[in-house]
Amino acid sequence: MKDNAPLDLPTYEDMLEAHERIAPHIHRTPVLTSSYFNDRTGAELFFKCENFQKAGAFKVRGACNAVFGLSDEDAQKGVCTHSSGNHALSLSYAAGRRGIPCNVVMPRTAPEAKKAAVRGYGGTITECEPSTTSREAVFAEVQAATGGDFVHPYNDPRVIAGQGTCSKEMMEQVDGLDIVIAPIGGGGMISGTCLTLSTLAPEVQIIAAEPEQADDAYRSFKAGHIIADDAPVTIADGLKVPLKERTWHFVSNHVSDILTASEEEIIDAMKLTWQRMKIVMEPSCAVPLAVILKNPEIFAGKRVGVVVTGGNVDLAKLPWMTS
Structure with missing residues (x-):
């Protein structure tokens, strides 16, 4: 989306x-x-x-609804998002439950506990600068490279x-x-x-x-x-x-x-x-x-x-x- x-x-x-x-x-x-x-x-x-x-x-509620609502064909490419933390780790959790890839863009200043949780759930992190402009620009590159379904943290x-x-x-x-x-x-x-x-x-x-x-x-x-x-x-x-x-x-x-x-x-x-x-x-x-x-x-x-x-x-x- x-x-x-x-x-x-x-x-x-x-x-x-x-x-x-x-x-x-x-x-x-x-x-x-x-x-x-x-x-x-x-x-x-x-x-x-x-x-x-x-x-x-x-945020696991919205993430699970998006992930488990995907068709099998769309799910094969995985999901991707940008997030300061909780949506990133929630989407990683949901993707892990479904067995599909999850790529997330996170500010480099995001709490280490949240980054560790993303990795623990199997998500892949690309870091960006702590601004909306940076995270959206870096995300565009990640989505282009992966082809994953964009699950926006909230505007979805x-x-x-x-x-x-x-x-x-x-x-x-x-x-x-x-x-x-x-x-x-x-x-x-x-x-x-x-x-x-x-x-x-x-x-x-x-x-x-x-x-x-x-x-x-x-x-x-x-x-x-x-x-x-x-x-x-x-x-x-x-x-x-x-x-x-x-x-x-x-x-x-x-x-x-x-x-x-x-x-x-x-x-x-x-x-x-x-x-x-x-x-x-x-x-x-x-x-x-x-x-x-x-x-x-x-x-x-x-x-x-x-x-x-x-x-x-x-x-x-x-x-x-x-x-």
Whole structure:
């Protein structure tokens, strides 16, 4: 699939088919609660723990839907993508399950833990500079050389439909949610959430959370059109990429607000989660909790679904370590 393909959008039925297709290859992840965070925020928080997902991130949902939806003929050439980490390792996992090649372009600055996971699942890495321009240019060369099917990290209807299965599960696991909040970078998870909830539970408010230092989605939302930053710098390495036309469609039509958090607030939320909930959370998925802690008046008295998107952390470089 090319970035300049017509704007074909996934449907709710596509999401239902995706859930059935990927069921043998993913976990139905648990929902956890924390009395500590409920007391801190005045809200009832329900954490959908995709950090316990296969490959350690929600992105395995969309990756599996794309890989296992390929015809046998198309699958022979394998798949390829560009990604800062979690989509790369998730696509490598899915391709490995199907026994087909996977080539990924990753920034040279991507966490070593994520690079190691890609290789462990059998993926082949080509490194690029840490900018959207570089990764797309290097990717074009890799795809031309391999002929693999391009599974875009988020601007792909198969991926968005797969990510939508997360909120479907959450609505089955928790009754009466008022709000669902998830991180936003390129917008794959948020788009999947919009796709599912706009049909399944249109009364639920959808809020996106973004780092202040990579706030192009926030600025796009306020401006009414896509504003793309090329190489933002943030601890939340999974949220550095800009919105594309498919994800912008869902964000602009279904998201009620985008809220931001500082680097310090993100790190504090990540550390608090490790301490209080005893779960491994990477910086990118600490952003929703950071936003809730920063704006308790928005969430107080509400039942809030919080998507914990991943747990692939470089344990030698935790952000609160001083040396």
